[in-house]
Amino acid sequence: MKKLLFVYNPYSGKGLIKNKLMDIIDIFTKSGYMVTAYPTQCAKDGYDKVSEADGMYDMIVCSGGDGTLNEVISAMMTHKADRPALGYIPAGSTNDFATTLGIPKNMIKAAGKIAAGHIFSYDVGIMNGRYFNYVAAFGLFSDVSYKTPQNVKNVLGHQAYILESLKSLSNIKSFYLTIQSNDIEIKGSYIYGMISNSSSVGGMKGISGTNVELDDGLFEVTLVREPLSPLELQQIVAGILSKTQKSPMVERFKTNHIVIESDKEVEWTLDGENGDSHERVEISVVEKAIDIVI
Ligand SMILES: [Mg+2]
Known part of the structure; x- marks a missing residue:
């Protein structure tokens, strides 16, 4: 047997x-x-x-x-x-x-x-030597999202939930980051970042954008800039709610390798669990690493 x-x-x-x-x-x-x-x-x-x-x-x-x-x-x-x-x-x-x-x-x-x-081979992520199934994240929503019970999210709905998270602007922690991913290099202040391989994160569908493939060797990067005015805050909300529309406050791209550096320790979550604090994280994709039966 x-x-x-x-x-x-x-x-x-x-x-x-x-x-x-x-x-x-x-x-x-x-x-x-x-x-x-x-x-x-x-x-x-x-x-x-x-x-x-x-x-x-x-x-x-x-x-x-x-x-x-x-x-x-x-x-x-x-x-x-x-x-x-x-x-x-x-x-x-x-x-x-x-x-x-x-x-x-x-x-x-x-x-x-x-x-x-039925076997399906999917990609797994690795961040500073620790593996993750579908999401590595830091900042605002990562925390709120995992602490908010699903039934509350269901009642509030997607939009209300995001607005709720953004309500207390004064409490938003920002991080000055240098981000390098293949030919992309970005510097700036960010309140949230997520590297994911899933169409649903924190119980929210579509947050990582469209065309998510689990076996393409690429993860979706979502970065939210620090809002400095009510208008920018609105642009964030619009940028997150719309899967396709470009927002100057929300950056989205795909990657197989990314390095994110900060001048202070940033607390990360891996698959919603504690991912420790890091000043520098390096994330890579291990292509088709796990054969899951679905
Ligand atoms: Mg993928």
Whole structure:
């Protein structure tokens, strides 16, 4: 029998998995796998377990939120043997990446899709030696976005939510940055930046622009300049809300390599989790690094 490692965070998404576990394992067993189920015991445990599993399994399936998925792919990137296919059963609250990949929110349906087995190879990002699935970000919205519950965002709607984030202009922290990406070099004060490979970030669809491809070797860069007047603030709102319209305050381009330097430490998030503070970050794309089953 083929071997499958099922790593799940038992507390993700209010512990919903508890009532589905038997059905999920049964689905994998029926499709020909000997299943090892492993509930993560603490933060980073998923990373350790999957690191140790180098070369031992034909498939790794994980269930949890963005943090769990980040641990699992980061560990898989350390494997010396051929990386097995990855299955993902989303269980967190936002699940941007699952939305982008079209993975069902229903856990049993997601498990069924994994058993059916269509492989899609997607690009993974690396920032200063740490991997990320779909987004590295700093500044204003990154923080607000992840701390705002999905139901609040649903009620407020996309526009109201952004306006809410921009309301207290006096609290906006700006960073003077030097940005280099292949032939592009930019300097200026920015309040937000995001390097993403997802059509949905922080529960907001389309924020990274249009034509997002997960396997093109390119990530989308979104940079928001510091507003110095109400007009500029308006231009930011318009620039973020419109996926296509050019705004002088919002810069968008695609890259496979970018270096962002600041004169002070900038706090980053990776897949919505703490990404530490850095004065210099270097981000590259590892093309088609992970084979996910969708
Ligand atoms: Mg891409």
